Amino acid sequence: MPSNPSQYIGKGLLLPFVMVTSLFALWGFANAVTDPMVQAFKKVLELSNTEASWVQMAFYGGYFCMALPAALFVRKYSYKTGILIGLALYATGALLFYPATHFGAFWFFCLALYILTFGLAFLETTANPYILSMGPKATATQRLNLAQSFNPLGLLLGLWVAQNIVLERLQSDDIQDYQFLETSQKLAIKSADLMTISDPYVGLGLLVLFLFLLFSLLKMPRLQTVETTALKSVALGLMKNKKFTLGVLGQMFYVGAQIMCWTYIYLYAEALNIDNVEAANYQFIALILFLVGRWLSTFLLRFISPPKLLLMFSGLAILCSLLTIGMYSIEGLYALVGLSFCMSLMFPTIYGIALESLSAEATKIGAALLVMAIVGGALLPTLQAQIIDWGGSGVDDLVLMGVPEVNLSFVLPLGCFIYIASYAYIVQKRNP
Numbered sequence: 001m002p003s004n005p006s007q008y009i010g011k012g013l014l015l016p017f018v019m020v021t022s023l024f025a026l027w028g029f030a031n032a033v034t035d036p037m038v039q040a041f042k043k044v045l046e047l048s049n050t051e052a053s054w055v056q057m058a059f060y061g062g063y064f065c066m067a068l069p070a071a072l073f074v075r076k077y078s079y080k081t082g083i084l085i086g087l088a089l090y091a092t093g094a095l096l097f098y099p100a101t102h103f104g105a106f107w108f109f110c111l112a113l114y115i116l117t118f119g120l121a122f123l124e125t126t127a128n129p130y131i132l133s134m135g136p137k138a139t140a141t142q143r144l145n146l147a148q149s150f151n152p153l154g155l156l157l158g159l160w161v162a163q164n165i166v167l168e169r170l171q172s173d174d175i176q177d178y179q180f181l182e183t184s185q186k187l188a189i190k191s192a193d194l195m196t197i198s199d200p201y202v203g204l205g206l207l208v209l210f211l212f213l214l215f216s217l218l219k220m221p222r223l224q225t226v227e228t229t230a231l232k233s234v235a236l237g238l239m240k241n242k243k244f245t246l247g248v249l250g251q252m253f254y255v256g257a258q259i260m261c262w263t264y265i266y267l268y269a270e271a272l273n274i275d276n277v278e279a280a281n282y283q284f285i286a287l288i289l290f291l292v293g294r295w296l297s298t299f300l301l302r303f304i305s306p307p308k309l310l311l312m313f314s315g316l317a318i319l320c321s322l323l324t325i326g327m328y329s330i331e332g333l334y335a336l337v338g339l340s341f342c343m344s345l346m347f348p349t350i351y352g353i354a355l356e357s358l359s360a361e362a363t364k365i366g367a368a369l370l371v372m373a374i375v376g377g378a379l380l381p382t383l384q385a386q387i388i389d390w391g392g393s394g395v396d397d398l399v400l401m402g403v404p405e406v407n408l409s410f411v412l413p414l415g416c417f418i419y420i421a422s423y424a425y426i427v428q429k430r431n432p
Contacts (some may be wrong), residue, residue, distance in 0.1 A: 293344025
C-alpha cells in the first residue's frame with residue numbers, strides 16, 4: 001500500500017475532501033434521528049408496527065426515486081451543483097416538519113421525510129463517487145472507508161438527540177393507558193409530542209442551510225470528463241457486469257439489514273420489558289461499535305483485500321444473527337448490538353467493490369444504482385414489521401420454538417448477511 005498521503009488524496013484536494021466527508025456525518029445524523037421515530041410515531045399517533053414502518057418506507061423510498069435523476073443531473077453538470085441541490089432539498093424536507101406538526105397528520109411527516117431523502121439521494125449519489133475520484137484507483141475503497149468512518153459520528157449525535165431531546169420528553173410514553181384518555185387530553189399531549197419530534201428536524205434544516213452557503217462559496221474541482229458514451233450503452237454495460245449487478249443486490253440487502261437491526265432493536269428490547277429510553281442506550285452502544293468497526297476496517301484494508309475482509313465480517317454477522325434469533329434473553333440483545341460492529345465496513349466496501357474498474361462515466365450511473373439499492377431500507381423493515389404483527393400489535397403475542405415473533409423476524413437480516421457473505425466469497429474467489 002502507498003505510504004505517501006498524496007497517494008491517498010490528490011494534490012490540492014484536502015479541503016474539498018474534508019468538506020465532502022462532513023456530508024457523511026450529516027446524512028448519518030438524519031438516519032439515526034429517524035430510526036427511533038418509528039416507535040415515537042407509533043405511540044403518539046397510535047399506529048400498528050406495520051403502519052409505523054411507513055416512516056422508513058418514506059425515508060428510504062426517497063433514495064430509490066431520486067438517485068438516478070440525481071446521477072443524470074450530476075452527469076450533465078458537476079459534483080458541486082449536485083451537492084448544492086442535495087443540501088437545498090435536505091433543508092426543505094427538514095423544515096417541512098414545522099407545518100406538519102401543526103397539521104398533525106402522519107402522511108405529512110412521511111412527505112417531509114420523503115423530500116428530505118431526495119436531498120440525501122443527491123448527496124450520496126454525488127459524494128461517494130466524488131470521494132472515489134479524489135485520488136488513485138488503488139486506494140479508492142480505502143479512501144471511501146475513511147470518509148464513511150465519519151458517518152457514525154453523525155449517527156451517534158443523531159441518536160443522542162433522539163434519546164435526550166425526543167424520547168425522554170414524550171408525554172405519551174409516560175402514560176400507561178394513553179389510548180384510553182379523554183379526547184381533549186389526548187389532543188393536547190399529541191400536539192406537544194409532535195412538536196417535540198419536529199424540533200430536531202427544524203434545527204437540522206437551519207444547519208443544512210448554513211452548509212449550503214459554505215459549499216456555494218467553496219471552490220471545488222470538477223474531476224469530471226466530458227461524457228461521450230450514450231447512456232443506453234453505459235447502462236447495458238453495467239447490467240452485463242456481474243460483480244456490479246450482484247453488488248447492487250448486496251447493497252440492497254445490507255441497507256435493509258442495517259435498518260432492521262437498528263429500528264427493531266427497540267421492539268426486541270420491549271419483549272424483554274426494557275423501555276424505549278433504556279433501549280436507546282443499547283442502540284448508542286451499537287453505534288459506538290459501528291464507529292469502532294469503521295475505523296478498524298479502514299486500518300485492516302491496508303493488509304487484507306476488501307472481498308476477504310467483507311467475507312470475514314459477514315460471517316461474524318451470520319453468527320450474531322443466529323444468536324439474536326435463538327436467545328430470548330438479554331444475551332440475545334447483546335448479540336443484536338454486536339451486529340453493528342459486523343455491519344460497519346459493509347456499505348463502503350460493497351460500494352467500492354461494485355464500482356471497481358468501471359469507467360468514469362459508468363461510475364456515475366453505477367453510483368446512482370447503488371444508492372437506489374438503499375430502497376432495501378424501505379422494503380425489508382416493512383416485511384419485518386408484518387412478521388412482528390403476526391400475532392397482534394404487540395411484540396410477543398405469538399411464541400414459536402420457544403422465542404417470540406420479534407426474535408423470529410430477525411431471520412430477514414440473517415438471510416441478508418448470508419447473501420453478502422456469498423457475494424464476498426464469489427468476488428474473492430475470482431480475485432484472490
